[in-house]
Each structure stands twice: as structure tokens, then as C-alpha cells.
Amino acid sequence: MSKPTYYITTPIYYPSNKLHIGHSYTTVAADAMARYKRLRGYDVMFLTGTDEHGQKIERRAAEDGVTPQAFVDHIVDWIKDLWKTMDISYDKFIRTTDKEHEETVQKIFKKLYDKGDIYKSEYEGLYCTPCESFFTEHQLVDGKCPDCGRPVEKVKEESYFFKLSAYQDRLIKHIEENPDFIQPNTRQNEMLNNFLRPGLEDLCVSRTSFKWGIPVEFDPGHVVYVWLDALSNYISALGYLQADDANFKRFWPADVHLVGKEIVRFHTIIWPAMLMAMDLPLPKQIFGHGWLVINGGKMSKSQGTVVDPSVLVGRYGSDAIRYFLLREIAFGQDGNFSNEALISRINSDLANDLGNLTSRTVAMIEKYFGTLPEVQEGNEFDVDVQKVVKEQIAKMESNMEKLFFNNALEDIWVIIRRMNKYIDETMPWVLAKDEANHAKLAGVLYTLSEVIRIVSIMIEPFMPQTPEKIWAQFGIVRGELTAWDSIHQFGALPRTVAAKKGENMFPRIDKEKELAILEAAVPTAESKEEAKAKDNKKAEAKKEEKVQEVSEITIDDFTKVELKIGEVIACEKVPKADKLLVSKIKIGDEVRQIVSGIAAYYSPEEFVGKKVVVVTNLKPVKLRGILSQGMVLCASDDNGNLVAVGPLGEMASGAVVK
Numbered sequence: 001m002s003k004p005t006y007y008i009t010t011p012i013y014y015p016s017n018k019l020h021i022g023h024s025y026t027t028v029a030a031d032a033m034a035r036y037k038r039l040r041g042y043d044v045m046f047l048t049g050t051d052e053h054g055q056k057i058e059r060r061a062a063e064d065g066v067t068p069q070a071f072v073d074h075i076v077d078w079i080k081d082l083w084k085t086m087d088i089s090y091d092k093f094i095r096t097t098d099k100e101h102e103e104t105v106q107k108i109f110k111k112l113y114d115k116g117d118i119y120k121s122e123y124e125g126l127y128c129t130p131c132e133s134f135f136t137e138h139q140l141v142d143g144k145c146p147d148c149g150r151p152v153e154k155v156k157e158e159s160y161f162f163k164l165s166a167y168q169d170r171l172i173k174h175i176e177e178n179p180d181f182i183q184p185n186t187r188q189n190e191m192l193n194n195f196l197r198p199g200l201e202d203l204c205v206s207r208t209s210f211k212w213g214i215p216v217e218f219d220p221g222h223v224v225y226v227w228l229d230a231l232s233n234y235i236s237a238l239g240y241l242q243a244d245d246a247n248f249k250r251f252w253p254a255d256v257h258l259v260g261k262e263i264v265r266f267h268t269i270i271w272p273a274m275l276m277a278m279d280l281p282l283p284k285q286i287f288g289h290g291w292l293v294i295n296g297g298k299m300s301k302s303q304g305t306v307v308d309p310s311v312l313v314g315r316y317g318s319d320a321i322r323y324f325l326l327r328e329i330a331f332g333q334d335g336n337f338s339n340e341a342l343i344s345r346i347n348s349d350l351a352n353d354l355g356n357l358t359s360r361t362v363a364m365i366e367k368y369f370g371t372l373p374e375v376q377e378g379n380e381f382d383v384d385v386q387k388v389v390k391e392q393i394a395k396m397e398s399n400m401e402k403l404f405f406n407n408a409l410e411d412i413w414v415i416i417r418r419m420n421k422y423i424d425e426t427m428p429w430v431l432a433k434d435e436a437n438h439a440k441l442a443g444v445l446y447t448l449s450e451v452i453r454i455v456s457i458m459i460e461p462f463m464p465q466t467p468e469k470i471w472a473q474f475g476i477v478r479g480e481l482t483a484w485d486s487i488h489q490f491g492a493l494p495r496t497v498a499a500k501k502g503e504n505m506f507p508r509i510d511k512e513k514e515l516a517i518l519e520a521a522v523p524t525a526e527s528k529e530e531a532k533a534k535d536n537k538k539a540e541a542k543k544e545e546k547v548q549e550v551s552e553i554t555i556d557d558f559t560k561v562e563l564k565i566g567e568v569i570a571c572e573k574v575p576k577a578d579k580l581l582v583s584k585i586k587i588g589d590e591v592r593q594i595v596s597g598i599a600a601y602y603s604p605e606e607f608v609g610k611k612v613v614v615v616t617n618l619k620p621v622k623l624r625g626i627l628s629q630g631m632v633l634c635a636s637d638d639n640g641n642l643v644a645v646g647p648l649g650e651m652a653s654g655a656v657v658k
Contacts, residue, residue: 007251013049027048028088031089032322036461049094053096054226055207085309094233104236105224108274118160120160120219126140128145133147157207175268181268181285183288193593252281256287332403351507361449361499362502369442385418389454390488396458415455422448449474452474473502481493561617564613565655566613567610567611568611573599588654594614601643612632
């Protein structure tokens with residue numbers, strides 16, 4: 001009987017700069033899932049790679065005085081070394097300069113052209129070279145790219161277009177009928193409300209103003225648009241339209257594409273439409289995770305707010321960094337990276353909890369027995385321990401299937417904390433004083449050893465090096481005792497455990513000294529001078545504000561404004577906008593998306609659940625490319641305080657404010 005399959009991908013990374021910890025976040029998450037599925041008996045295909053074509057690569061190479069191929073080759077070698085450092089167990093690393101990929105892309109382009117889904121015309125519009133993205137005038141923010149904030153260029157050239165608009169209704173239908181297709185739900189709502197329902201335009205899929213790309217086979221003056229090229233990697237890597245397409249037949253459709261939220265629209269609109277046009281099944285899920293942010297903003301090399309993962313791995317080991325990335329942040333939401341949080345996690349979770357549990361248990365076995373005797377007795381706490389272990393294993397497995405990595409790790413740590421408490425409850429040092437209690441003492445130490453064995457298997461997807469270090473201390477070799485199924489069988493470990501103390505897996509860190517060292521190597525916080533300068537700038541701006549005169553209005557004017565009570569059911573920050581929150585607000589039976597400039601006064605978590613007054617007949621507008629369907633009323637004073645206006649008593653959402 002053949003194994004079940006599991007196909008997981010990361011984005012293929014743009015190799016113009018060295019990758020930072022944010023890129024590692026996606027890849028570590030995919031690796032944890034791939035390792036977990038392998039442990040569960042799946043035949044896994046884990047794909048990652050590099051996206052190497054496009055105008056920005058061509059320009060960067062010219063600046064360095066090298067060919068584009070030489071430019072990307074050097075950086076790709078560095079990326080592969082980084083993944084090795086981070087213990088990334090990918091099954092295939094694809095480069096878009098691979099011959100097989102280029103040939104597949106040319107065949108896909110021709111297939112869509114022959115079908116009539118690609119046609120020739122002329123493109124005139126705005127293009128962001130760093131993002132390799134086309135934009136309309138109304139999508140710009142202050143005349144600049146809404147994604148990266150950099151200037152756009154006016155482009156006019158002969159191009160081929162993909163009939164993206166023809167697949168709008170099919171895409172909407174598929175998303176509505178498959179609620180797990182885009183996760184988390186906030187990304188789904190964004191794609192539907194901001195892009196699909198307002199209407200799609202046909203997509204420019206070739207360029208003639210530069211040469212570094214895959215040539216259109218039947219019209220060599222054109223090169224394939226980089227996103228059509230890049231997205232095709234998910235099937236070209238499997239052999240689609242190639243002589244050997246066995247992997248394509250075995251693994252497609254993908255189980256999940258993991259992507260950063262900034263490229264969700266390419267993966268949930270352009271990519272599915274391409275697949276529909278090719279009559280291919282769509283991936284089962286696209287998961288758009290959040291960003292690791294510093295000082296409230298996305299990591300940026302130009303702003304000096306990037307963290308080199310290799311520096312951190314060099315100091316703490318890859319397992320500690322992998323654990324922090326997946327434990328600290330709810331996958332799908334933005335999360336702040338700080339040196340202080342990293343050290344706190346290492347000290348509390350890894351050194352105090354896991355490390356201490358293992359070292360105490362091994363030390364007691366060595367001290368009291370050397371090798372545990374066959375004759376052992378249970379105690380009154382064992383039943384509860386086994387109950388907790390069984391419950392947490394079930395929860396952990398459920399959370400992994402949902403990609404809730406931080407919850408899965410918390411499930412494991414519930415067990416670890418329970419076992420540290422178990423030591424305090426059973427007091428082995430007291431039992432050791434009386435030989436009559438040695439059978440009970442041996443039972444306590446066996447229970448500890450068996451649970452540590454189970455925990456070591458559960459953490460392996462996240463921390464692949466640590467289990468081996470634990471097993472070496474308990475005389476366990478990889479095999480039946482380290483198989484996933486064995487965690488469901490309490491008591492699989494042989495009774496005669498012979499423990500031998502090993503290295504300190506996670507030494508405690510002197511927090512103050514380490515922070516001082518890290519600030520120089522991994523800057524993640526503003527200096528006092530920078531913070532003061534920002535405060536002074538805000539104060540000056542406030543002084544310069546002019547108080548607008550308020551004109552009297554009639555009752556007829558007032559009745560034109562429709563005010564209703566709404567309840568905030570979801571909220572998140574708008575990327576690259578310090579002041580903006582985007583909220584889902586339930587107004588009666590309707591849910592609206594509203595952008596508000598209140599991020600300085602409310603966190604997304606604080607705002608969820610509040611009842612607010614909403615202007616519901618305000619003309620919808622786009623702010624930072626996000627559709628806003630109303631306005632939340634707020635009150636402010638001369639001291640700069642601001643609060644959202646809401647009902648004083650209980651009032652149902654949808655109630656009219658008169």
C-alpha cells in the first residue's frame with residue numbers, strides 16, 4: 001500500500017539581497033510541517049527555491065558589473081548555506097533559471113496562447129520594478145507603490161495579456177465554496193472585497209523593455225512576466241509538461257502554499273486563474289502568514305531593520321531560533337521580533353523548562369540507581385500525568401493540521417511543565433532516603449523518562465537537533481522508540497533505563513550582558529536619540545495644526561448622515577501604515593470592512609469586541625489599496641487623546657443612532 005502524499009511549498013525567494021529572519025520564518029514553518037508529516041508516515045515533497053528573473057535583477061547585475069546569471073549564482077549559494085544552517089530539510093530546491101523550468105514556462109505560455117487566454121496588445125501604465133508589479137493610478141499611495149513605498153515608472157510597450165478578468169466569477173465561486181482555500185479568513189475577505197468583487201483587469205504577462213527573463217518561444221522579442229514565470233515553479237518542479245511527470249501525477253494539487261501576506265493576491269488570484277485556464281486542479285490551501293516586524297514596521301534593509309538569522313544561529317543554535325520563531329507568534333498574524341523576547345524564551349522555555357526537566361531526571365537516575373531496576377511501583381500522580389499527556393498529544397496533532405504552530409508547541413509545553421510539577425509532587429530526593437521506597441522512586445524516574453521520550457519525539461519537527469541529544473542521555477537509538485506512533489503507547493520505553501548526563505542543551509543566558517552584545521550585532525530597537533527626535537517631530541506637527549472652523553448645519557443636513565451601531569469582530573494593522581487599522585465590523589446582518597486612523601490608540605486585540613458608532617452611508621474609498629466601507633466615529637481632546645464613540649448601554653449591532 002502506497003504512502004499518503006503531502007506537498008508543501010514556500011515562495012521562491014528573490015536573490016538580490018541576503019535573506020533576513022522574516023524569510024527564515026516562512027521556511028522554518030514549512031520545514032516543521034514537512035518533518036511532522038514525514039514522522040506521520042507521509043510521502044512528502046517540500047519545495048523551496050529562488051525567483052531569479054526580472055528587470056530589477058538585470059539592473060542590479062549591471063550595477064555590479066557582472067552578468068545576471070553570475071549575480072544570482074553567488075547569492076543562491078549563500079541561500080542554500082543558510083537553509084543548511086537552519087536545518088531546512090527541503091526535498092527540492094528550484095531555480096527559475098533551471099533549464100527544465102524555463103522550458104515548462106514556455107510551454108505553459110504557448111498553451112494559454114493557443115487556447116486564446118493570452119493575446120497581444122500594448123501596455124501603458126505604471127510599474128514598480130522592485131516589486132515587479134503593475135498598478136493603476138488610483139492604487140498608488142502618494143504617487144508611489146502601495147506595497148513598498150518606492151517610486152513607480154511609466155511604462156509603454158508591446159505586451160501579451162492574460163485574460164485574468166475572464167476568471168473573476170469562477171475565482172469568487174471557488175473561494176466562497178471552499179472556505180479553507182485562503183487562510184486565515186482575513187486574507188480571504190481582503191481578496192474578495194479589495195480585488196475580486198471590485199473587478200479584475202487583464203494581466204500583462206510579457207515585457208520587451210529588458211532581456212533577463214524567459215523568452216516567449218514564438219515571439220523572442222518578449223520575455224515572460226516574472227510572476228507568471230515564478231508561480232509556475234510549483235508545477236514545473238514536479239515535471240509538468242516534461243518527459244518525466246511522475247511527481248506531478250503523484251503530488252499535485254499542492255496541500256498548502258505558505259506565503260507572506262504581501263504576496264497573497266498573486267497566489268490566490270493570478271495563480272488559480274492560470275491553473276483554471278490550464279484545466280488543472282487548484283492547490284488545496286494558500287496560507288498567508290503575517291510578518292515579523294521591528295518597531296511596528298516590516299523588516300527593511302534600507303532602514304537598517306533586518307536581522308541576520310546566521311548571526312543568531314551562531315550564538316544560540318538553530319533549534320533555539322526555530323523554536324522562538326514558531327512559538328512566539330501566532331502563525332497568520334504579525335509578530336514583533338526583539339532580542340529581549342528571544343532571550344526570555346530561551347531562558348524560560350528551553351533552559352528552565354525542557355533543559356531543567358531533562359538534566360534533573362538524568363542526574364537523579366545516575367545518582368540513585370545508574371540503571372533503573374525492573375521492580376517499580378506507581379504513585380497517586382501517575383494517572384493524572386498519563387491523562388495530561390494523552391490529551392495534549394491529541395491537541396498538538398489537531399493544531400499541527402491547522403498550521404497553528406505556536407499552539408502545538410504550547411500543547412507540548414503543558415506536558416513539560418506538568419512533569420516539572422510532578423518532580424515537586426513526588427519528591428524523589430525524599431523517597432531516596434528510605435530503601436523501602438526505592439521501587440516507588442524507580443517508578444517516578446521511569447515515568448519522567450518515558451514522558452521525556454514522548455516529548456522528544458513531539459518536538460522533533462520544530463527542533464530536529466535536540467531529540468538526538470536527549471536520546472543519547474537515555475540510551476535511546478532512532479527506531480521504534482522514536483517513531484511517532486510510539487507516543488500513543490505509554491510505557492514503550494524499556495524499564496531498565498540507563499541514563500548518562502550529556503551536554504547542557506540550553507545554558508541560561510545572562511540577559512543584560514547578552515542584550516548589550518546583541519544590540520551591536522542585531523539592532524531591533526530605536527536608539528533614545530531616534531525616539532526623542534520622533535517625539536519632537538510629532539510635537540511640532542501638533543503645534544502647526546490649524547483648528548478648522550465648524551459651520552452650522554440644519555437638521556436636514558444632519559439627517560443625511562446615516563449612523564448605526566457596529567460590533568468589531570476582527571481587526572489587524574495595515575502594512576506600512578503606522579496609523580491605520582483595518583476592521584471587520586458587524587452592522588446588523590452585514591459585515592463591513594473599515595479602515596481607521598486609530599492604531600496609535602488601540603491595538604487590534606483591544607479593538608475587537610468593541611461596539612462603535614459607524615457612518616454607514618459614506619462613499620467607499622481605498623486607503624493604501626484597501627477598500628474602506630464607512631467611518632468609525634471617534635472623539636479627541638487637545639491633549640491628543642482619542643477614543644472610539646460607542647453606546648453607553650447594551651445595544652444590538654445595526655441599531656440606528658438618531
